[in-house]
Amino acid sequence: xxxxxxxxxxxxxxxxxxxxxxxxxxxxxxxxxxxxxxxxxxxxxxxxxxxxxxxxxxxxxxxxxxxxxxxxxxxxxxxxxxxxxxxxxxxxxxxxxxxxxxxxxxxxxxxxxxxxxxxxxxxxxxxxxxxxxxxxxxxxxxxxxxxxxxxxxxxxxxxxxxxxxxxxxxxxxxxxxxxxxxxxxxxxxxxxxxxxxxxxxxxxxxxxxxxxxxxxxxxxxxxxxxxxxxxxxxxxxxxxxxxxxxxxxxxxxxxxxxxxxxxxxxxxxxxxxxxxx
Amino acid sequence: xxxxxxxxxxxxxxxxxxxxxxxxxxxxxxxxxxxxxxxxxxxxxxxxxxxxxxxxxxxxxxxxxxxxxxxxxxxxxxxxxxxxxxxxxxxxxxxxxxxxxxxxxxxxxxxxxxxxxxxxxxxxxxxxxxxxxxxxxxxxxxxxxxxxxxxxxxxxxxxxxxxxxxxxxxxxxxxxxxxxxxxxxxxxxxxxxxxxxxxxxxxxxxxxxxxxxxxxxxxxxxxxxxxxxxxxxxxxxxxxxxxxxxxxxxxxxxxxxxxxxxxxxxxxxxxxxxxxxxxxxxxxxxxxxxxxxxxxxxxxxxxxxxxxxxxxxxxxxxxxxxxxxxxxxxxxxxxxxxxxxxxxxxxxxxxxxxxxxxxxxxxxxxxxxxxxxxxxxxxxxxxxxxxxxxxxxxxxxxxxxxxxxxxxxxxxxxxxxxxxxxxxxxxxxxxxxxxxxxxxxxxxxxxxxxxxxxxxxxxxxxxxxxxxxx
Numbered sequence: 132x133x134x135x136x137x138x139x140x141x142x143x144x145x146x147x148x149x150x151x152x153x154x155x156x157x158x159x160x161x162x163x164x165x166x167x168x169x170x171x172x173x174x175x176x177x178x179x180x181x182x183x184x185x186x187x188x189x190x191x192x193x194x195x196x197x198x199x200x201x202x203x204x205x206x207x208x209x210x211x212x213x214x215x216x217x218x219x220x221x222x223x224x225x226x227x228x229x230x231x232x233x234x235x236x237x238x239x240x241x242x243x244x245x246x247x248x249x250x251x252x253x254x255x256x257x258x259x260x261x262x263x264x265x266x267x268x269x270x271x272x273x274x275x276x277x278x279x280x281x282x283x284x285x286x287x288x289x290x291x292x293x294x295x296x297x298x299x300x301x302x303x304x305x306x307x308x309x310x311x312x313x314x315x316x317x318x319x320x321x322x323x324x325x326x327x328x329x330x331x332x333x334x335x336x337x338x339x340x341x342x343x344x345x346x347x348x349x350x351x352x353x354x355x356x357x358x359x360x361x362x363x364x365x366x367x368x369x370x371x372x373x374x375x376x377x378x379x380x381x382x383x384x385x386x387x388x389x390x391x392x393x394x395x396x397x398x399x400x401x402x403x404x405x406x407x408x
Numbered sequence: 409x410x411x412x413x414x415x416x417x418x419x420x421x422x423x424x425x426x427x428x429x430x431x432x433x434x435x436x437x438x439x440x441x442x443x444x445x446x447x448x449x450x451x452x453x454x455x456x457x458x459x460x461x462x463x464x465x466x467x468x469x470x471x472x473x474x475x476x477x478x479x480x481x482x483x484x485x486x487x488x489x490x491x492x493x494x495x496x497x498x499x500x501x502x503x504x505x506x507x508x509x510x511x512x513x514x515x516x517x518x519x520x521x522x523x524x525x526x527x528x529x530x531x532x533x534x535x536x537x538x539x540x541x542x543x544x545x546x547x548x549x550x551x552x553x554x555x556x557x558x559x560x561x562x563x564x565x566x567x568x569x570x571x572x573x574x575x576x577x578x579x580x581x582x583x584x585x586x587x588x589x590x591x592x593x594x595x596x597x598x599x600x601x602x603x604x605x606x607x608x609x610x611x612x613x614x615x616x617x618x619x620x621x622x623x624x625x626x627x628x629x630x631x632x633x634x635x636x637x638x639x640x641x642x643x644x645x646x647x648x649x650x651x652x653x654x655x656x657x658x659x660x661x662x663x664x665x666x667x668x669x670x671x672x673x674x675x676x677x678x679x680x681x682x683x684x685x686x687x688x689x690x691x692x693x694x695x696x697x698x699x700x701x702x703x704x705x706x707x708x709x710x711x712x713x714x715x716x717x718x719x720x721x722x723x724x725x726x727x728x729x730x731x732x733x734x735x736x737x738x739x740x741x742x743x744x745x746x747x748x749x750x751x752x753x754x755x756x757x758x759x760x761x762x763x764x765x766x767x768x769x770x771x772x773x774x775x776x777x778x779x780x781x782x783x784x785x786x787x788x789x790x791x792x793x794x795x796x797x798x799x800x801x802x803x804x805x806x807x808x809x810x811x812x813x814x815x816x817x818x819x820x821x822x823x824x825x826x827x828x829x830x831x832x833x834x835x836x837x838x839x840x841x842x843x844x845x846x847x848x849x850x851x852x853x854x855x856x857x858x859x860x861x862x863x864x865x866x867x868x869x870x871x872x873x874x875x876x877x878x
Contacts, residue, residue: 172690217603223434227603227611251691254445261437279691284451292448306696331444333436340432343421350417368418370430379414 151315153184154203154210161203161212163322166239168232168263169247170256171218174275176200177305178247178314179215206315209322214241220255222262223370230374236266237360238378242322245314247273250280250287250302260296264330265363270298271317278304297329332362343369461692465566469689474570481563482659485554487652490631493546500542509535527732528725536724539777540716543628548709551627555593556704560695564589569687571663578667579674581610582687584617588666591621592659595836599843609680613670615840616853619832620666622659625716625772629827630655632776636806637820654824662828665860715835719771727767727778731785742786755862756822756869760786760813765826770834775827780805783813818872822865829861 167175179185183202200215216235217228236244244267248256264270274289293300299317303310320326335341347365351358358364367375422429467473512534516526558564567589572582583605591598598618605611622630631651639651674680730740738746741763749759764778809815831854832840841850 172688223430229606231603253449254442257441257445258437261440279693286450288448288450292444295444295447331440333433333440335432335436337432340425340429343425347414347418347421350414354414365418366433368415369422369425370433371422376415376418380412 150207151182151312152205153182154205160210162209163242164212164214164239165318165322166235166241166244167213167215167247168236168244168259169218169273169275170220170249170252170259173218173247173249173256174305175215175218175247178245178273178275178303178311179213181305181308181311182315183213206319209319211318211322214239219259221259222266234374236263237363240359241267241269243269243271243318245271245273245318247275247305250274250276251283251285253287261331261333264296264298265333265366266360268328268330269321270296270328270330271314271321272296272298272300273305273310273314274300274302275305275310277302277310278307296331299326299328464692465689468563468566469569474566478567478570479656479660481558483652483656485551485558486631486655487649488554489547489551489627490635490652490655491648492550496546497542500545501539504538504542505535508538524732528728532724532726532728533721534724536720536727536774536777537717540720540771540773541713543632543776544624544716544773545709545713547627547631548624548713549705551624552593552704552709553701556700557695557697560693560700562690562692565687565689569689572687574667575670578671579680580613580617580667580670581605581607584610584614584666584670587614587618588621588663591618591623593624595619595621595623595832596839599836599839602843607680609674609678612844612849613673613678615843616673616849616856617666617669619836619853619857620662620669620828622662622828623772623833625833626827627655628773629775630658630824632805633820633824633827636809637817640806641817658824658828661825665829669856669860716771716773720774723767723770723774723778727781730767731782739785741782745782745786754869755826755865756818756872757826757865758813758815758819761819761823761826765830768833769831772827772833779813780808783808818869818877822868825868826861826865829857829864831855831858 167179169175179200179202182204184204185200185202202213202215204211204213214235216232219229219232222229222233222236235241244263246260246263248260260270260272272292274287274292277287280287287302289300289302299321301310301314301317303314305311317326321328335344344362344365347368348361351361351364351368355361364375364379368379468477509530512530513526516530564586568582568585571585571588575582575584584602586604587598587601589598590601595618598621599615602611602614602618605614634651634654635648638654639647642650727741730744731742733740735743744763744766745759747759748762752758752760752762760779760782763782764775767778768775809819813819831837837850837854840853841847844850
């Protein structure tokens with residue numbers, strides 16, 4: 132499932148770099164919303180800066196980004212809004228930074244979610260990728276820090292990984308600007324629906340559990356027809372997630388079916404970038 | 409079926425599945441992740457970098473050596489900042505407070521502007537702003553890049569790792585050390601950074617104690633006091649090293665106070681056990697020096713400086729007006745100083761210092777200029793017209809403070825301590841309110857350090873007087 136290329140010209144990085152227009156903070160009139168998710172310290176902010184031309188401060192420690200940062204870029208005639216989310220190891224816990232990331236992927240309904248993954252710590256990073264694939268189909272995996280992986284004597288087979296996950300996987304070394312054109316191309320393809328993903332689902336090895344999820348998904352889709360991520364909502368309800376229960380109770384979950392993006396309060400109160408950096 | 413029916417179904421199913429549901433789900437995710445990772449990765453032998461990283465980690469996170477390296481590292485950063493910023497600071501002061509200041513007054517005279525207008529604008533607004541620029545720009549332009557280089561390299565998580573045990577012992581979250589590191593730049597940023605802490609209890613502790621990390625606005629005060637009072641009492645060769653050491657000492661006291669207050673809070677108001685978390689030690693990365701210089705000077709330094717200037721300009725006008733509007737026998741500033749003088753002297757400080765801390769609530773950066781200006785005007789010196797903030801050479805500053813202000817070594821030390829232990833600036837308080845949405849905790853965050861500051865300075869002053877040191 133690697134990215135299909137249509138012409139020789141488009142395989143040349145110079146072609147893509149020329150097609151990228153960094154729009155900085157100008158995020159009016161966008162066609163697509165792209166979310167940048169990933170474990171802490173995998174280079175999300177580096178990718179964000181490379182695409183938007185902004186210079187959000189990049190630190191080498193986990194937890195540097197705790198608020199959302201937004202920027203824009205244009206590529207092949209389409210305008211994209213890019214949202215840099217706080218780094219998280221999982222979407223199943225309750226700290227504010229993880230909630231910001233989770234709520235945006237769940238309620239903000241991004242056109243594409245780019246999960247930036249540390250190639251040197253693939254297994255731990257995949258935990259998050261698998262959880263995101265439960266929430267949304269439209270995912271591109273940016274396999275970052277490939278240069279470090281090589282230095283550490285690791286080889287990652289990105290084609291195999293892409294087959295397993297069912298979404299495009301782009302090897303990158305974002306600090307050196309490597310892989311940015313390829314990432315743009317993959318994002319554009321998934322956004323436009325030219326690349327149809329077939330996301331990996333978590334294998335529930337317990338039949339009873341699978342049964343329970345199915346029952347709850349049925350109840351949810353009856354109540355909220357067209358809910359895009361009923362399966363994940365069901366998983367969270369089974370876990371007793373208070374904020375998801377709240378969304379069911381006050382029916383903000385239902386608004387998703389009308390195609391609006393509903394941002395609950397914690398995300399809506401945005402902290403200005405100056406303070407967060 | 410309604411939303412609450414869905415919730416009922418969920419509750420029923422949850423009861424049937426039993427308590428180990430969450431573990432089973434996590435297990436399923438981990439199994440899948442590990443299978444996929446195994447199939448996609450191949451190794452081609454060990455590498456040198458990994459062993460280098462490990463050897464370095466062994467030294468930097470060593471229970472004893474780790475702390476020694478940490479101390480040396482921060483001492484080095486401050487020493488470079490203090491020695492490096494001396495010359496550019498005085499050059500900027502000569503330019504902005506000498507040449508440009510005179511030119512502005514000549515211009516005002518040529519336009520025959522009324523005295524009160526040129527007073528407010530030039531002697532108030534302009535002087536305050538120019539002083540902040542000349543005193544803050546050089547140290548920040550050195551301190552920020554150095555700090556950012558350490559950060560880029562991957563050193564900060566190691567510091568957090570070293571301090572983790574101490575924070576756990578204090579009943580706080582280990583990640584609090586990371587938010588404290590942010591606080592050393594700016595407390596408002598440090599308070600926002602506490603979002604990385606999961607438990608509300610521990611997050612609140614981290615918010616309430618972030619103020620004990622000395623921020624940018626307070627470094628200049630500490631550096632000046634350390635240089636003219638403490639460094640100057642050492643032999644000239646050692647002066648800047650002793651000055652740097654005194655600044656580091658105050659910073660370390662700040663960390664200890666943060667630990668002690670965290671411990672106190674976790675035993676009283678915010679009871680509970682520290683939660684478990686994992687701290688990732690990222691790989692060491694060669695810092696990108698030019699890029700770091702660019703981003704830390706342009707983005708960080710200028711943003712912080714801009715904030716300081718925005719605060720200093722109106723404060724300058726306020727200082728000028730309060731020193732020039734007379735009620736009865738003295739100016740407003742004079743009345744305030746007289747009122748606060750008994751309390752100030754009791755604390756080993758004086759009324760002027762306390763007034764300066766009230767004026768400087770929006771920005772700690774303007775503490776020293778306010779103190780100097782008030783000391784000169786109220787001391788009846790011809791050197792300063794009422795309300796004009798002055799930039800003096802270090803030696804002159806020393807003379808003014810000791811002879812006109814009656815300062816002693818105790819005053820300087822207590823000012824350094826009070827600079828560490830007092831209410832956070834208004835921006836930080838606003839951020840605390842935004843993050844906690846609680847007036848009560850915001851109030852606590854303002855009064856707790858202030859109470860500590862009064863207690864500590866009162867104690868040192870009393871002890872010093874008892875032993876006849878002051």
